[in-house]
Amino acid sequence: MKAIVVRAYGGLENLEIAEVPERKVGPDDVLVRVRAAGVNPVDWKIGKGYLDAMLTVYFPFIPGWDLAGVVERVGPGVTEFAPGDEVYGYARMDYVQHGTYAELASVPLRTLARKPASLDWVRAAGLPLAGLTAYQSLRAVGGPGAGRTVLVHAAAGGVGSLATQIAVAAGARVIGTASERNHDFLRSLGAEPVVYGDGLADRVRALAPDGVDAALDYVGGDAVAVSKQVVVDGDGSRIASIVDAEGVARAGGHLVWVRPDSADLAALGELADQGTLTVHIDRQLPLAEAAEAWRASTEGRTRGKIVLTVS
Template identity: 40%
Template sequence: MREQRDQQPADSGRAVRLDSFGGPEVLDVKEIPVPPARPGQIRVRVTAAGLNPMDWIMVADADTAARFGLSLPAGFGTDYAGVVDRTGDGVTGFAPGDRVFGSALSRAVADFVVVDSAGEIAANEAHHTPDDVDDRTAATLAIAGRTASAALAVVGLSADDTVLIGGAAGGVGVFAVQLARIAGARVIGTGSATSADFLRDLGAEPVAYGDGLADRVRALAPGGVTAAVDLHGTETAYAARELGVPDGRICTIAAQIDGVPNANGANAAPGALDEIARLVAAGRLRVPIAASFPIEQIRRAAELQAGRHVHGKVVVDLRSEA
């Protein structure tokens, strides 16, 4: 279903811009010219942008930004959802008015983004948004959904597994827990004491992170843990080793450990993101939105995300009030 929206051309739009690298304090909202849709590209009028830890990590300093191909002035945010506003020459499969979601590396928090219509990489892509998925939810799927899918593919879960998921209440964790449950696995998720009810609601059995993690997991699952995914650092991975999980069935996403596989969203199987959107549309996977902010409050939104204690996803709202 296409949204009926004002299709009048716009000369400029709001966008978050950085004139220097750093923390949330360097984020500003500016009016910039609307980018054209060149051959093979679509222009999207963004309605919502989902934030991820990588958004602020990669613009924290010049050296890290350079590794992602970013230079000043830079944009901010990668996940987006919205409506196709213009199509360039040669575009097939998309038309003005189509609802879409995807990712646009470090430029998603803006009224307009341009992406390749045939893009297949996590930095430059568009997918049709299912009718039963709202834009705020669609704007949270690309980075976290792909990353969770890729990490779980490494450990290959089935109904015979008990998996330990570290950082289970975070943005990637909410996907990983539910996808593991859909695969039939028993899920034990690490988190703070305040996240216990949240994790139970997702389908995980909560366990507190910190010293003694392996002993607490052993008490909770005396029959053993067969796989582990560490979505935060290394604590869960090392606890899994202590519990006898072989390295090949442990996966990290935010740290490297010799002998332990590492995954990120770029490793996700083709079609993984569309499958996640279908699961959301079918009501089999839900995405808790912890907070949403108007673009004018981008610093507050980024500060909340950067604190790494939010349960669920943080979204920036760009929809017109008109």
């Protein structure tokens, strides 16, 4: 089968498309014929070696944790799916070696759910990691909740745009930070946009004089510090971050490291099929152009998701 392979830490030049052996299907595994694979910043960060202290990497490795595709075969312990089922998932394992940038991926049952019927392959592949991150970080700060005001940093990005939609669907008011070019996009999601940068706390207070009920940091920098200034009573437990471990710990908030969860994936799928959640695609590229996808991701200006089409 064809796959993108990385043989050593480094830059985009280390990505190559190659023929690799098909993986074995373990007792609780599902072999998926991949139709599309989502691209996430963590993919190229692993490729550059930035997460070497945390993750065990076996070279050569196939990148990618997001997928949408069709079940090809199941392990003997799997009763939840059968060949021909359409699935999507966040196929993160405890080590890095066999990812989703491939024609076939053998992944643990616990990482999969049925693909939302309302999403095409590309949008379904863009939802798992970013959607779970948004869903789990909102849960960490008590959920969006009708009548609550939620501040979302980097609200136009892959995770932020999904968190915004989830919160709006739950009846929350969302204030979202973004560059001015993305303000109309945020309004289309139901958010009130503000420009990030110097003076952000004052701009948020102008919109929410009594403070915000929760704040989600998807960008880093001074986002946690600003959040601490604008959450109700300066309560750090109302803040979640996916990037600033030290800052959110000092603030008394929550560091969120997304985890695979079939039930959460199913809940996201229900929101999609209800028409309250969609995935905005910044660009889609063929598998062979994975290096270009990584280059675009490293620029940090993506509106929504980047997805590789596989078959």
